[in-house]
Amino acid sequence: MSYTTENVIQGGSWAFTSMFYVLLVPALILWYAYWRMSRRHMYELAEKLNGPKGLPLFGNALEFTGGSHDIFRNIVSKSTEFDDESVVKIWIGPRLIVFLYDPRDVELILSSHVHIDKAEDYRFFKPWLGNGLLISTGQKWRSHRKLIAPTFHLNVLKSFIDLFNANSRAVVEKLKKESGDFDCHDYMSECTVEILLETAMGVSKSTQGQSGFEYAMAVMKMCDILHLRHTKIWLRPEILFKFTDYAKKQTKLLDVIHSLTKRVIKKRKEEFKSGKKISLVSENSDGSSSVDAVTNTTTSVEGLSFGQSSGLKDDLDVDDNDVGQKKRLAFLDLLLEASQSGVVISDEEIKEQVDTIMFEGHDTTAAGSSFFLSMMGIHQDIQDKVIEELDLIFGDSDRPATFQDTLEMKYLERCLMETLRMFPPVPIIARDIKRDIILPSNNKIVPAGATIVIGTYKLHRRPDVYPNPDKFNPDNFLPEKSANRHYYAFVPFSAGPRSCVGRKYAMLKLKIILSTILRNFRVHSDLKEEDFKLQADIILKRAEGFRVSLTPRKKIAKAC
Ligand code: HEM
Secondary structure, three states: OOOOHHHHHHHHHHHHHHHHHHHHHHHHHHHHHHHHHHOHHHHHHHHOOOOOOOEOOOEOHHHOOOOHHHHHHHHHHHHHHHOOOOEEEEEEOOEEEEEEOOHHHHHHHHOOOOOOOEOHHHHHHHHHHOOOOOOOOHHHHHHHHHHHHHHHOHHHHHOOHHHHHHHHHHHHHHHOOOOOOEEHHHHHHHHHHHHHHHOOOOOOHHHOOOHHHHHHHHHHHHHHHHHHHHHOHHHOOHHHHOOOHHHHHHHHHHHHHHHHHHHHHHHHHHHHHOOOOOOOOOEOOOOOEOOOHHHHOOOOOOOOOOOOOOOOOOHHHOOHHHOOHHHOOOHHHHHHHHHHHOOOOOHHHHHHHHHHHHHHHHHHHHHHHHHHHHHHHHOHHHHHHHHHHHHHHHOOOOOOOOHHHHHHOHHHHHHHHHHHHHOOOOOEEEEEOOOOEEOOOOOOEEOOOOEEEEEHHHHOOOOOOOOOOOOOOHHHHOHHHHHOOOHHHOOOOOOHHHOOOOHHHHHHHHHHHHHHHHHHEEEEOOOOHHHOOEEEEOEEEEOOOOEEEEEEOOOOOOOO
16 A cells, blocks of 8 residues: 555544544533533522423423414413413523513512513514613613603603594594405504604604505514514524525515614704704793693502503603603604713614614504404493493594593593403513522522513413403403502503503503594404414514404484
8 A cells, every 4th residue: 555645644634633523522521511510500490490391402492383373372371380380481492481470570570670681582673673772771771761761751742642633533534444354453553653753753744655554564574583583493593594584584674664764863853953843841930831730640540540550650650840841852852852962872872762662662552452452343342331431521522532531531441451461462571680589479599590581461361360361351450459459460561660661652542542443433353352363473463463344333412
């Protein structure tokens, strides 16, 4: 056998490759052993938590199979096995996720000023929402929350009532063209986008064009992609995702979404520069607001609860007198004004916040209003009572609703709260915890490094809190029932320092849109709620669409 130079080089490289693997394998084993050891504390504590058995390495990741509806149904049904403790642990690969749905545990997390960091999964929103209020943390979140929360103060919101009314009447005109059953969600999406553009962003209807609907549809498709990335383990790493068709689709959708928000900011900036600011609330010489005297009261009584459990307060519940003249600007105007000083917020940050408010402000309310209409369609007796209340308030008049009217819509509000209980548009809230926590419900410990998921959907259907929880019963929100309940047993808008800043905006807007629709139409539905195919593509929806039909309402007879 003769040794050529080539043979020698080949032999050398083979020896090098074998040596590499001989060293790599033990190195990997050592690294894995070290990594397991460093997480021993987590494994030991996790062992004591209940949860379905998973596979080695994958954990429970492979159980998230099928479409969005199957995943949602599986999670809800499999968790029932652990309802006694209301704590369910799963592993997604190396990640420990702990679902909580006992109000005492929910309070521990949501009321905390420490556990306020959003879970790692929210990073998929980054290309869309940047570091906006929903995702940001630390000092940035704190200072921006302080800036933004007052722009959704009740006094600011009351100045939007005319626009809420005008847009509600516009959607009624569009709905008149429908015959037979149709998906009301499309109408609700378009309407809520247009209202946001006109109110929070200050962009007039005449300059909006057709972009509202296109934007809403792009948001829905983006949510589909984000949901897939949350549930399909192979779509999570950026390095794999970017080679998929979904990544290409995402780029196109973000183009549609961002082009609207950029256009809105550009337009408002130009107007702002030319001195065209919206002055929302005129103040009297004594400093009091001239909008409506009713607002200077507590917000926790029925009719003024704005979706919050009675007794809970947050930074939206400050007294009107705490909010100075400067802060009485609509959302985008206030951000633009703040950016002029150059200290609090940059142009890029304004864009992130506009994207955040546009998303959070429309998709949630579109889902909430569509579920409400579905429930009215199913429960004709309950719809009768809502209509009776509206007839008492408005008689046969077509006049627009006032703020005072919305306070009198007590039964409609109970129906709305019951809808948000059974179908919370944000069905889960996720936080990463950086230190061990002891659960008040059972003294078990959830270890630092775990992701906590508040299961709002499950929490809102606890039979010990809401007897017969799968039955739509607006009386669950009679004042005496609410008063006797744990505050954290009803959290559709989350609660505590990271509660929803748009809570009051949403409730006021929903009351005006929905009352206007029910003053004009009766709603019907062929499906019952047990037939709903729910899916949680970030926002809770019906997989089959929100199909209802409408019949025009006869005006009530004029009193002689
Ligand atoms: C029915 C309607 C709505 C529901 C059910 C809802 C629900 C929620 C929930 C549960 C959260 C907490 C999310 C989390 O921690 O992951 C949240 C946060 C937020 N919501 Fe809403 N929301 C609604 C309407 C609105 C509206 C109309 C706006 C704005 C106009 C808005 C703006 C926000 C913002 C900016 C946050 C992030 C707050 C922070 O982290 O400081 N939401 N919302």
